[in-house]
Amino acid sequence: MLLIISIIAIGATIIFGIIAIRYSLREEKAIKQLVDNELQQKQRFFEITMMKEIQDRIGYSLEIEKVVDVILGSLDTLLHYSTVSALVLEKDSIQLKTHVKEGISKQYLESVKALLLKSYTAIENSESPTVPDGNISGVALDDLNHATPVSFFNVPLIVNDRVVSIINVSSGKQNNFTEAEMTTLYKIATQASEALSRLETILNVEKGKLMAMIGSLADGLFMVDVNGQLTIINNAAKDFLGIPNDNPTTMDLLSALPNSYDFSSKIQRAINHKRQIEEKEVTIDQKIFQIFITPVFDITITTEKKVIGVSIMLHDITLEKSVAKMKEDFTNVMVHELRSPLTAIKASSEMLLQPPGPLSEEEKNKIIGLIAGQSRRMLDEVALILDAAKLEAGLFTIQKLPGDLKKLIAERVQMFQAPAREKFINLLVDVDPSIPNFNFDPVHVGQVVNNLISNSLKFTSSGGTIKITAKPAIGSIVVSVSDTGAGIPKEKQHLLFTKFSQLGGAAQGVAGTGLGLYIVKGVVESHGGTISLESEEGRGTTITFSIPIDGATKPAADPHPALLPEQPKPQRLVN
């Protein structure tokens, strides 16, 4: 009986023991699971916290150092280490930062630096760069500690295929880092790299847009940072300053600016006073500029205005200045042009009212004729001014009528034959007889032909030639007036069809309001035609205009072409 009880007791003990062991094992497993979960939660929380901090710190700038600082500064919560070092590679600089957690030797730090440089050269397949020792924070070094970095791992930060940093975490203890710890840091680095790559891509796109916008500006624009380095320059500025270099330096810029213009001190003044400086008139290479030097502020700092450079805008006012001068010249010319006939009219009418003696009928008629002639001249001048005013206001109109351009040209040429003969100038005409009758404003087109021949006569010396050509082209008639006159200098040709342009006519003793060619252009364009100029100084000028054929009819002279034996040759009048 006792034996049976003993066996039962032993059996029960064994069963309870087994149950206890099983429960114990299950509990241990549960505890381990709990610890693992807790560790995972901790690592996940660390990841999220780090990423949030990185996002907050980088904002909209690509300062790699800030990202590295966040990682370096938060590493304590993830793992135990002796040192954490980072190689930071920014645009033009490379630096090493180290945080020492345990008192290690200088030799240890040298080893870490060597590990980082080896890592960099292996990734980039490049020579080892020269890196200064950089800044060291944390606990003091202990040269008596002979530990070496036996445990370490490197975490590269790669932004758009470029290594921007490598972080080294090291310890003097063997197998100090678990895979989970290292993986967490790699995950953070990967996410930071992706965020930085995205941001850099966005910033590059935006910078590209901004550069395209700056590049397309007609005004010259460049930026200089606080250290005097040229950061941006557009093509207009390079053209204005005559800088052929694709990547100009500050020195190129300074040597292109006139010596008299103390550029450096003006930039300094804009930076120091934090306000725009305006230069009303600066002459650079025969052009006149308005220059604005404006301080550029760092928009990421809201508490104070921090100047990060200056932008310099060159606004070309050469044309405005020459137009202002032309207006002034025009006023002088008009006063002269109107005063001369008025003086003659006044004198003539006074003579009629209070004759110094008895006037014969013939003398009276001569004086009245003079008054009438001078009045007509004045009216013509006033008509020119009115046409110019209408053109400017967009109110100029033409009246198209069916007409014969060949006949009109012949009539106008006839008018100039006598003055041409007086100046011993050959007046040649080559008008294609196949030009059809078509719709155009005969009064204004006649004025155009008059003006062009008259100008050629003014500027062609004795013995020269003036040639008027007219021929049909596709959908239009092309008329050109060429001469062997003085020609127009290249730099003044763009002013030819502008208002008040005399282009030195006055200097050559040739009078006029300077409105003629402005109106010529207006008349041609009102017909839907075009006008162009070819001129070489000392060799002559050709002005060509076209008038679209509108409502063309067959030439009256060609009613039955089939009956004509052959096409008549172009008419040529030689004077």
Next chain:
Amino acid sequence: MDTALDYKKLLTDAIHKQMIILGNAITLTKARHVPGLTITDDGTVTATSPNPQNDITLFLEQFRDISTPLVKKTMQPLLSAVTPTQSTPQPAITVAPAIKQENTNQGLVPKT
């Protein structure tokens, strides 16, 4: 790639390079997660599975967990080894070539 020896050398070279870039511990840990590979402590691959291309694919997967740009930048020989060669032209009436190519290489094409 002709022989298993070439694959071993290719993997060994890649491991040695990553040991310099990332450090020994993390490189060996990640590389040893590839079941078909036998790797010594100095990073030499002494054995691969019968399908070494698959070993390389799995090896690359391990390092992509660390950094995809790093893999792209430093493991070109391995990436080239598993990049599919030009597929043989398929009869037009069976399957569209683009789809056929994609299906054929499933699991071997590196993630981008």
